[in-house]
Amino acid sequence: MPTRTFQAVAQRDPKTGRVLLDKDGKPLIAKYVIDPTKKYLRPYWINSKPQIVVLSPIGTPGDEAEIEFNVDQQGHFDWNSIVGTGTDPFTLEMVDVASYHRLQNKPVHFANIVGSGARPFYLPEPYFLNVGLSQRTITLRVRNLIAFPNTIQISLYGRRFYHNEAPAAISVAFMKRFGQSERAYSYFLVPEETHNNGDIDPIPTAGTATFRFTADSEADAVIQKTMVATDPPGGNFGFTIRERTTNRLIMTDEVRGFSGWGTAEFPFRLADTYLLERQKDLLLTVTNESGVDTKFFFTMAGLRIHYDPFV
Numbered sequence: 001m002p003t004r005t006f007q008a009v010a011q012r013d014p015k016t017g018r019v020l021l022d023k024d025g026k027p028l029i030a031k032y033v034i035d036p037t038k039k040y041l042r043p044y045w046i047n048s049k050p051q052i053v054v055l056s057p058i059g060t061p062g063d064e065a066e067i068e069f070n071v072d073q074q075g076h077f078d079w080n081s082i083v084g085t086g087t088d089p090f091t092l093e094m095v096d097v098a099s100y101h102r103l104q105n106k107p108v109h110f111a112n113i114v115g116s117g118a119r120p121f122y123l124p125e126p127y128f129l130n131v132g133l134s135q136r137t138i139t140l141r142v143r144n145l146i147a148f149p150n151t152i153q154i155s156l157y158g159r160r161f162y163h164n165e166a167p168a169a170i171s172v173a174f175m176k177r178f179g180q181s182e183r184a185y186s187y188f189l190v191p192e193e194t195h196n197n198g199d200i201d202p203i204p205t206a207g208t209a210t211f212r213f214t215a216d217s218e219a220d221a222v223i224q225k226t227m228v229a230t231d232p233p234g235g236n237f238g239f240t241i242r243e244r245t246t247n248r249l250i251m252t253d254e255v256r257g258f259s260g261w262g263t264a265e266f267p268f269r270l271a272d273t274y275l276l277e278r279q280k281d282l283l284l285t286v287t288n289e290s291g292v293d294t295k296f297f298f299t300m301a302g303l304r305i306h307y308d309p310f311v
Contacts, residue, residue, distance in 0.1 A: 008032055036170055037161075044160035046071065048140065053152045055090065055144035064143040064197075067154070071129050071136040075162040078178065079127040079138075081120035082264075084154030086110055089145040089231065091198025092154075096129075096185075097137040101304075103127075104188035105216070107143060107198025109297035111229035112264055113188060119265035120157060123186040124224045124302050128178045132163070143197050145231075187304035189213050189221060189276075190297070191284070202231075202295045203288040212244075213282040213300055223274040223302040228261040231295040237286050244281035254287065261298070273302065 010027035011020040020028045048067040056062035071077045091107035092114075115121035129136040144150045163171045191211035194200050203209045215221040237257040241250050262268040276282060288294050 037166075037174060040075075040162045040166040040170065042160045042162070044077065044158060046077065046156045046158075048154055051153065053142060055142065055150040055152065057147045057149060058144045059147075064141060066139055066141045069138040069140070069156050071131055073131045073135055073164075075160045075164065076131055076174075076178070077129040077136070077160055078158045079123065079129060079156050080158040081122045081156075082114050082154065083117055083120050083157055084110075084114045084152070085116075086114070086150055086152045088148060088150045089229070090150055090152060091143045091145060093141045093198075095139045096127075097139060098134070101185060103186060104190065105192075105214070106190050106194040106196070107141075108188050108190055108299050109145075109198065109229045110264075112227035112297065112299035113301065114154060115264045121264040121267070125184065125186050126158065127186050130175075145199060184222075184303045184305045187221060187302060189215075189223070189300040189302070198297075200295050200297060202293040203286060204293050205288060205291060208285060208287045211284040211286065211298060213276070213284065215276040215278050215280055217279050218306070220278055220305045221276040221302055222305060223270065223276060223300045225267040225269055225301040226261050227263055227267050227299045227301065228257065229263070229297040230290070231297070232290075232292065234290075235294040235296060236289040237294075237296060238289060239287070240285045242283045242285070244283050267301070
């Protein structure tokens with residue numbers, strides 16, 4: 001959420017310095033000024049190192065690479081979205097090196113979480129990278145999914161707060177708002193059936209398969225968005241989602257794929273976030289209606305929570 005542009009300044013008694021209140025007990029406004037935090041905030045892109053990566057065909061040396069996004073100590077970075085391109089499909093895994101946070105359970109298909117300038121993929125919640133003590137680094141391991149070379153370029157977009165230049169009071173207020181650590185952070189779930197390289201087995205024509213989404217024993221997951229990519233593109237399917245523990249369907253019966261799954265640029269947003277508690281599963285049953293054998297790359301985006309949200 002952008003910081004406000006203007007800030008109200010209350011009227012004060014010239015003798016006592018106390019804030020003057022109206023008949024409803026609300027402060028009387030003397031004037032509006034530009035929020036002082038704005039002077040130290042900038043929209044900011046962080047490019048990878050190297051900035052452009054060319055992967056070799058899948059199954060050959062060089063079909064995967066690790067790239068870095070470095071945030072130096074000039075200022076904190078509030079990571080908001082992912083933008084980029086690839087000439088063909090690939091998967092990616094993201095790690096916050098300093099906190100050891102893995103931002104997904106297994107590799108994620110790029111079409112589900114990498115947007116464009118016209119339609120960025122917004123993280124379920126901005127990821128705050130505090131550089132107060134040292135530089136922060138996000139690493140991405142990218143893997144090619146096709147039998148041809150693949151050129152990839154990705155940027156992280158957000159805002160930079162130049163805390164070292166700001167007065168102490170403004171810097172402290174900013175940190176109180178955003179915190180110095182991430183107990184809840186953006187996270188991506190893909191089916192447990194996903195291979196370690198991010199690939200997945202195809203579903204035969206008119207066939208059915210069940211995929212398992214799991215919250216592990218270390219944290220709860222709160223699901224906010226659902227996305228899917230298919231190979232070949234444009235795959236059609238029907239689906240149901242069932243809670244494994246309660247055996248409860250979360251729909252009356254099978255739903256068409258386009259009614260519940262989007263893409264990175266146009267994700268499907270749930271009516272309310274879904275709490276997937278630790279060591280619980282959601283079972284996604286899919287019927288392939290594409291007319292050809294098809295790979296379905298499903299992703300659920302939300303938050304990973306390392307504490308009980310109800311305490």
